[in-house]
Amino acid sequence: MAPIMFASLILFLVVGYPVAFALGANGLFFALVGIALGLLEPALFQALPERIFGIMFNETLLAIPFFTFMGLILERSGMAEELLDTIGQLFGSVRGGLAYAVIFVGALLAATTGVVAASVISMGLISLPIMMRYGYDHKLAAGVIAASGTLAQIIPPSLVLIVMADQLGRSVGDMYAGALVPGLVLTGLYAIYVFAYSMIKPGSAPPLPPEARTLHGAALGMRVLTSLVPPLVLIFLVLGTIFLGIATPTEGGAMGAFGALVLALMRRRLSLSLLNQAMDKTAKLTCFAIFILVGSTVFGLAFRAVNGDLWVEHLLLALPGGVIGFLVVVNLLVFLLAFFLDFFELAFIIVPLLAPVAEKLGIDLVWFGVILAINMQTSFMHPPFGFALFYLRSVASRDLRTADIYRGAVPFVIMQLMMVGAVILFPGLVTGNVEKHQKVDIESIRIEAPAGDAYPGNSSSDDPARMFNDDRR
Amino acid sequence: MKLLLKLARGIDALNSLVGQAARWLILVAVLISAFNAFSRKAFSLSSNGMLEIQWYLFAAVFLLCAGYTLLSNEHVRVDVLLSRLSRRKQLFVELFGLIVFLAPVAVLVLVLSWAPFVDAYTSGEISSNAGGLVRWPVKLLIPAGFLLLLLQALSQVIKTIDELRRLPDAAAPAN
Amino acid sequence: QDNKQVKWRMSTSWPKSLDTIHGSAEEFCKRVGELTEGAFEIRAFAGGELVPPGQNMDAVSNGTVECNHVLASAYIGKNTALAFDAGLAFGLSARQHNAWIQYGGGLNALRELYKKYSIVNFTCGNVGVQMGGWYRKEIKSVADLKGLKMRIGGLGGMVLEKLGTVPQQIPTADIYPALEKGTIDAAEWIGPYDDEKLGLDRVAKFYYAPGWWEGSASITSMVNAKAWEALSPRFKAAFECAANEQTMKMLAKYDARNPDALRRLLGQGAKLAFFPREVLDAAFKASHELYGELSEKNPDFKAMLPQWKAFQQNEASWFRVADSALDNYTFAAVTAKPK
Ligand code: NA
Ligand code: NA
Numbered sequence: 008m009a010p011i012m013f014a015s016l017i018l019f020l021v022v023g024y025p026v027a028f029a030l031g032a033n034g035l036f037f038a039l040v041g042i043a044l045g046l047l048e049p050a051l052f053q054a055l056p057e058r059i060f061g062i063m064f065n066e067t068l069l070a071i072p073f074f075t076f077m078g079l080i081l082e083r084s085g086m087a088e089e090l091l092d093t094i095g096q097l098f099g100s101v102r103g104g105l106a107y108a109v110i111f112v113g114a115l116l117a118a119t120t121g122v123v124a125a126s127v128i129s130m131g132l133i134s135l136p137i138m139m140r141y142g143y144d145h146k147l148a149a150g151v152i153a154a155s156g157t158l159a160q161i162i163p164p165s166l167v168l169i170v171m172a173d174q175l176g177r178s179v180g181d182m183y184a185g186a187l188v189p190g191l192v193l194t195g196l197y198a199i200y201v202f203a204y205s206m207i208k209p210g211s212a213p214p215l216p217p218e219a220r221t222l223h224g225a226a227l228g229m230r231v232l233t234s235l236v237p238p239l240v241l242i243f244l245v246l247g248t249i250f251l252g253i254a255t256p257t258e259g260g261a262m263g264a265f266g267a268l269v270l271a272l273m274r275r276r277l278s279l280s281l282l283n284q285a286m287d288k289t290a291k292l293t294c295f296a297i298f299i300l301v302g303s304t305v306f307g308l309a310f311r312a313v314n315g316d317l318w319v320e321h322l323l324l325a326l327p328g329g330v331i332g333f334l335v336v337v338n339l340l341v342f343l344l345a346f347f348l349d350f351f352e353l354a355f356i357i358v359p360l361l362a363p364v365a366e367k368l369g370i371d372l373v374w375f376g377v378i379l380a381i382n383m384q385t386s387f388m389h390p391p392f393g394f395a396l397f398y399l400r401s402v403a404s405r406d407l408r409t410a411d412i413y414r415g416a417v418p419f420v421i422m423q424l425m426m427v428g429a430v431i432l433f434p435g436l437v438t439g440n441v442e443k444h445q446k447v448d449i450e451s452i453r454i455e456a457p458a459g460d461a462y463p464g465n466s467s468s469d470d471p472a473r474m475f476n477d478d479r480r
Numbered sequence: 481m482k483l484l485l486k487l488a489r490g491i492d493a494l495n496s497l498v499g500q501a502a503r504w505l506i507l508v509a510v511l512i513s514a515f516n517a518f519s520r521k522a523f524s525l526s527s528n529g530m531l532e533i534q535w536y537l538f539a540a541v542f543l544l545c546a547g548y549t550l551l552s553n554e555h556v557r558v559d560v561l562l563s564r565l566s567r568r569k570q571l572f573v574e575l576f577g578l579i580v581f582l583a584p585v586a587v588l589v590l591v592l593s594w595a596p597f598v599d600a601y602t603s604g605e606i607s608s609n610a611g612g613l614v615r616w617p618v619k620l621l622i623p624a625g626f627l628l629l630l631l632q633a634l635s636q637v638i639k640t641i642d643e644l645r646r647l648p649d650a651a652a653p654a655n
Numbered sequence: 656q657d658n659k660q661v662k663w664r665m666s667t668s669w670p671k672s673l674d675t676i677h678g679s680a681e682e683f684c685k686r687v688g689e690l691t692e693g694a695f696e697i698r699a700f701a702g703g704e705l706v707p708p709g710q711n712m713d714a715v716s717n718g719t720v721e722c723n724h725v726l727a728s729a730y731i732g733k734n735t736a737l738a739f740d741a742g743l744a745f746g747l748s749a750r751q752h753n754a755w756i757q758y759g760g761g762l763n764a765l766r767e768l769y770k771k772y773s774i775v776n777f778t779c780g781n782v783g784v785q786m787g788g789w790y791r792k793e794i795k796s797v798a799d800l801k802g803l804k805m806r807i808g809g810l811g812g813m814v815l816e817k818l819g820t821v822p823q824q825i826p827t828a829d830i831y832p833a834l835e836k837g838t839i840d841a842a843e844w845i846g847p848y849d850d851e852k853l854g855l856d857r858v859a860k861f862y863y864a865p866g867w868w869e870g871s872a873s874i875t876s877m878v879n880a881k882a883w884e885a886l887s888p889r890f891k892a893a894f895e896c897a898a899n900e901q902t903m904k905m906l907a908k909y910d911a912r913n914p915d916a917l918r919r920l921l922g923q924g925a926k927l928a929f930f931p932r933e934v935l936d937a938a939f940k941a942s943h944e945l946y947g948e949l950s951e952k953n954p955d956f957k958a959m960l961p962q963w964k965a966f967q968q969n970e971a972s973w974f975r976v977a978d979s980a981l982d983n984y985t986f987a988a989v990t991a992k993p994k
Binding site: 065076252253255258264282286291398408 | 499500504506507509510513514521531534535538539542543545552555558562563565570573576577582585588589596618619622
Binding site: 521528 | 730732
């Protein structure tokens, strides 16, 4: 039934009703079919409020309102525009200058949050309007923003890598170290793509027209100073407080939001109406992003209830033996399944099944995990069911057509797949950065405990024999 | 129909009111989270309650704003086909989605989430972490949020039917 | 008459990578199948696959799933007396706990307690004595606990809070970076074999023993009362046998694997340390103060505490005569450095 479930999901989505409810309804529909066929008991539905409670309880998701709020304050107060405009002035004559800036900001943001929704939404808010205004090709703008946003899940910290470490039984630290270089290479690939695109289609990523480049010399220097201060302060507040051990990564988002408020206040741009607008939009965007999770939790429950996970297990039984063959087939399969399942479900269902096989083939599990993480990055990006594309849709104006978002995403999906291939061919990209476990002969290691008893010093007054005799008398 | 439209307007007003109140909780969550990190580092002053209140507020925002978000039509859709349909057909899709997609899930969750709230309330369930918070308020948020969502769906159904009725028969295709 | 196929779902609180605890749950299911020639089929789901771990007790209570596989103290927010099922700070050892459950009145007392939640409980495993967690700095005195920011949940957190520690149950995703940068000073998990996988030794060198708040973490399978009553006697017996078997095997697995895991951790540079006696004294005192307070607040807790305490005292006296005396001597003799 699982394949039918996938097929009908596409149908449900294409109807054009909001994704969150289409997902939920699809799950519910198949759960009902499952009940009719005797595959599951209605009692299992009770898991729904419990799963929703699990989403509420997931504090990591606080990154979504925090970063969205920060992005909105920056956008509505004009600080974001000022910053990107300055970059435009600086690199004004460079084609694709803004796109490089977006990729760079995406990588920075990725270093502070592991929640893709938070990163795509805030990036879309800050940079999409200005890219559109400067006449960027819509497909390119959408693709760059969505893809740079998904860097959040491959550049540490990252929810995906944590789930992967958890499922593979490897340390989060190793996973983070292993993913860093591929994440940066991917960032570089995006930049190369922008470069090539702007060479082949010069009109797609235009430099600022000379008449817009109004600032030169000292004036430009001043402008750079004044408009670069806020983002630097923010970067310190978000990244710096995490690195100084003040804030957890989740709290780093709140620090950023708080900082944006203070900055706007200092520049006298914080009005009650701006605050209201920012809170209003944050509330709606958070609600929409979380309801997609609610919808997919209904879908996920039904998928398991009709034994969809067993069906996937069955698919995995026919894997070829050799290392390369195994990796290629596994990645193809993950890529295809990622069209329908979000990475949580994917990671939970297939990774535990693959891990023992991979280990038996002598595959380094950190390497394997990073390969899968890059592959699953495409699950955020590929149409019609890429979460990052939905997030971008939610903050984009109607001028940006959904079809352009979809088409813009495709080259980046291809780049991510190329990266998967590169990491398979060059394991050093991952393993080179992972601290080698010292080869220690454990036979040479003694567990030292204080002689006999870690807590000696029982006086004769509480001699056990006496206590025993006293008690019994 | 007039009476129904009045009801729809009432629901809209209710959800706007709730949404506009709940959105302030975002600011509160930001301030608490940033302040907690600061006071933990500076004065070793914090508690699990300070951490838990953050996800309570987060949950309150996305659940209490569920109806408001639907009212504002902020839920993302795959609108590749939809945007090419005539207004009449778009309205039919809307009606279909509200009744077949949204309502059943909302009703189901609303009904099933009531008993867990009552349990938590009568048993006085609290967090199992030191200094944690009482649980029933956050469990009440699920039925409350889905009730608001369901009410809004009702309002949208009424408004959609009304628009369909007022649509001239030979509707011009939407651009 | 019980050839009828029965299919159950078991929702565990563990990730699949915990081959110790989750592995035991899967083995349990397999054994029930073998004992009933496949007629009684139980499928284990990892934490979050069906319901989030925090909801596992509710899920059994209301029949979402037929049974779970949990640490009962995760649900002390519902009723603090559930802590007796998993084990209290400075409580019974694994062997003593099983003695209490099987022949010391424990099972009856707990069954009464669980009745309120339409649950029948089965002891289904034990982790043994856990470690006291990973610390960025040494704990030399009770004063070092003051202001210590530590990720520790449950009763252990409540006891430490009395000693001035700041328990911070930060999200799982944040533990590693927060400990690395010093946002928190310490975090605890289980014991060497499971802790090794988290890799916290990279970011907090001091590995403290003993985990006095979890001197025996007894694992429970809670079963929905209605589902239990509907089972045939043969299936019930199979369930109980498999549970008892895992009570023995989980502990055996931990005991067999922990020493080498600890040696590997030490080889990677972890520093083994012991809480000073002064710290244990303060923690012991605070624990019993806490039990007094919990008794005031919760009649269920109050009803169980005296009987459990008396049992512990009696066991402790006997174990000091027999096990501790011989263990202390033998352990020292066996581990003595060759001259
Ligand atoms: Na990240
Ligand atoms: Na522990």
